[in-house]
Amino acid sequence: MVCPYCRSPKTQVVDKRDTSDSTIIRRRRECLNCHKRFTTYERLESIGLKVIKRSGRTEDFDRTKLREGIIKAVKKRPITQAQIDEVIDDIELKLLNRKTTEVKTVDIGKMVLTRLKKIDPLGYLLFSAVYNEFASIDELADEIARIRAEQK
Numbered sequence: 703m704v705c706p707y708c709r710s711p712k713t714q715v716v717d718k719r720d721t722s723d724s725t726i727i728r729r730r731r732e733c734l735n736c737h738k739r740f741t742t743y744e745r746l747e748s749i750g751l752k753v754i755k756r757s758g759r760t761e762d763f764d765r766t767k768l769r770e771g772i773i774k775a776v777k778k779r780p781i782t783q784a785q786i787d788e789v790i791d792d793i794e795l796k797l798l799n800r801k802t803t804e805v806k807t808v809d810i811g812k813m814v815l816t817r818l819k820k821i822d823p824l825g826y827l828l829f830s831a832v833y834n835e836f837a838s839i840d841e842l843a844d845e846i847a848r849i850r851a852e853q854k
């Protein structure tokens with residue numbers, strides 16, 4: 703993406719809005735050189751983020767899939783759909799502003815965890831268990847103890 707004002711290739715995504723046509727995403731970008739802001743409309747296919755799975759296989763970043771994964775893990779918790787969408791929006795922005803277009807599944811998992819921890823500690827643990835972040839029951843117990851201590 704090149705700045706339309708000064709042609710600098712260094713731009714940053716500052717906001718993302720879905721348009722009524724769900725295959726087109728409207729993004730506000732800021733040029734890091736001249737600091738002017740402009741809007742781009744990008745087709746969903748062109749997000750270009752690749753996810754590297756544990757098996758080493760790569761696939762396109764799928765927002766819906768990530769969303770379903772989180773919902774499944776935290777469904778009994780008082781976390782709203784809006785909160786989940788916010789978490790994903792935030793992660794997407796982070797990923798889009800990185801130099802690389804590839805991201806490991808485990809890294810996305812970690813990004814979700816950091817954000818869930820702030821919203822709901824138990825939801826965070828449930829998601830953790832799904833993503834096999836804990837090597838053993840002892841490790842899980844330690845984490846629970848740590849959260850309890852933080853909440854006092």
Ligand SMILES: [Zn+2]
Binds near residue numbers: 708710733
């Ligand atoms: Zn510029």
